[in-house]
Amino acid sequence: xxxTALTTADFVxxxxxxGMTIVVTIIxxxxxxxxxxxxxxxxxxxxxIWAAPLIFVLDxxxxxxxxxxxxxxxxxxxxxxxxxMSGFTVACIVLSMYTAAYxxxxxxxxxxxxxxxxxxxxxxxxxxxxxxxREIVLPLATRVALPSWxxxxxxxxxxxxxxxxxxxxxxxxxTQILITRLQExxxxxxxxxxxxxxxxxxxxxxxxxxxxxxxxx
Amino acid sequence: MIEIEHVRKSFGxxxxxxxxxLTVSKGEVVTIIGGSGSGKSTLLxxxxxxxxxxxxxxxxxGTEVHAKSTDLNKLRRKVGIVFQQWNAFPHLTVLENVTLAxxxxxxxxxxxxxxxAVRQLTHVGLGDKLKTYPGRLSGGxxxxxxxxxxxAMSPEYMLFDEVTxxxxxxxxxxxxxxxxxxAQEGMTMILVTHEMAFARDVSDRVAxxxxxxxxxxxxxxxxxxxxxxPETRKFLSSTRQ
Numbered sequence: 001x002x003x004t005a006l007t008t009a010d011f012v013x014x015x016x017x018x019g020m021t022i023v024v025t026i027i028x029x030x031x032x033x034x035x036x037x038x039x040x041x042x043x044x045x046x047x048x049i050w051a052a053p054l055i056f057v058l059d060x061x062x063x064x065x066x067x068x069x070x071x072x073x074x075x076x077x078x079x080x081x082x083x084x085m086s087g088f089t090v091a092c093i094v095l096s097m098y099t100a101a102y103x104x105x106x107x108x109x110x111x112x113x114x115x116x117x118x119x120x121x122x123x124x125x126x127x128x129x130x131x132x133x134r135e136i137v138l139p140l141a142t143r144v145a146l147p148s149w150x151x152x153x154x155x156x157x158x159x160x161x162x163x164x165x166x167x168x169x170x171x172x173x174x175t176q177i178l179i180t181r182l183q184e185x186x187x188x189x190x191x192x193x194x195x196x197x198x199x200x201x202x203x204x205x206x207x208x209x210x211x212x213x214x215x216x217x
Numbered sequence: 218m219i220e221i222e223h224v225r226k227s228f229g230x231x232x233x234x235x236x237x238x239l240t241v242s243k244g245e246v247v248t249i250i251g252g253s254g255s256g257k258s259t260l261l262x263x264x265x266x267x268x269x270x271x272x273x274x275x276x277x278x279g280t281e282v283h284a285k286s287t288d289l290n291k292l293r294r295k296v297g298i299v300f301q302q303w304n305a306f307p308h309l310t311v312l313e314n315v316t317l318a319x320x321x322x323x324x325x326x327x328x329x330x331x332x333x334a335v336r337q338l339t340h341v342g343l344g345d346k347l348k349t350y351p352g353r354l355s356g357g358x359x360x361x362x363x364x365x366x367x368x369a370m371s372p373e374y375m376l377f378d379e380v381t382x383x384x385x386x387x388x389x390x391x392x393x394x395x396x397x398x399x400a401q402e403g404m405t406m407i408l409v410t411h412e413m414a415f416a417r418d419v420s421d422r423v424a425x426x427x428x429x430x431x432x433x434x435x436x437x438x439x440x441x442x443x444x445x446x447p448e449t450r451k452f453l454s455s456t457r458q
Contacts, residue, residue: 117304121304121363122306123293124298125293125317126318127317131322135317139308140307
């Protein structure tokens, strides 16, 4: 049906790019979520005034376009700090902070959704602040925050396409390289889109599965 | 023994407790009645340290609840409380709701905690609901679960804050029966309630609170049969209508 110059080797090249997208996304989402939970709990616990410096820093990561963050961070690490960091490391650090900044707000919203009376009941049973957080607040907040978090993770996966500016060859960059060589943009972009879909779909379904399971509670 | 001495407590400008004195001995059942805003619920949350007090002191077996040196988490193991809103942990089954605190706070092994939980849940009539999530229970069942959850910590004192107020009328009876059973078993209890017939039935003493003051306290026969304070008379005649 298609008269194409695309070879198996090109396909493997694209798959490698997809692999890089997956690796960068997994690292950033995991690190960003852990940091986001820490920031979110601190943000909630301190209140808007005491957490103002933290809020300010997170706002920076949320409001400056990722592309600019990547370029600036790369320059900062290399030129000013004189750290010999790979583009991959810079990409993971910036994407993790970007994820953490969004995740912190999701976590805070989730915690605020847990009724104060439920927490009071936990404390009245002799549970400490930490036990209340671990056993009651975070599990309940997770249920509230899950849909937003899935949206965030999918967004980070697609935003990770921008890490090409720090010389990381991920899925979209691989596609562009092939487009330049083969001059078959439509076919290649369709294949690239299909790759993204295949990566996203399991995550979206996993979220749906968890939501359904938890709704039985 | 719970000793409440000259306790005062304000929320902003509003003084809700204006110097409360009350001593509750081991094995005694004391009911607190009074209109809304009389401070009776606030007193209960002060007793187990969920609310700070402004002055006075509360002693539980000689330990001052609001002293800085007091380990409140430890003290609360002794004093169970059940609230108007039953506050089930919705992500845990009935059995897990009851075993959580014994396991995490008392460090009990799962098997031991479950044995106690099953006993307490059977006791309150929920022995067949162990694997159910609270969302599938009626209000009365959730409230009885909350009682079992508090009892699983083997508290020496139990505080009940209007535990039947949020229930549908037909569900009130089952919870009151559970409370009655506890009273008969010798549990030391302080109850805030609007169920006058129940208060008359189970109490050793009944206290009437009015605008942050304990206006009157005495045996139920006296409070309900021959109230001394004019506000008590007014309150009781209004509840009979």
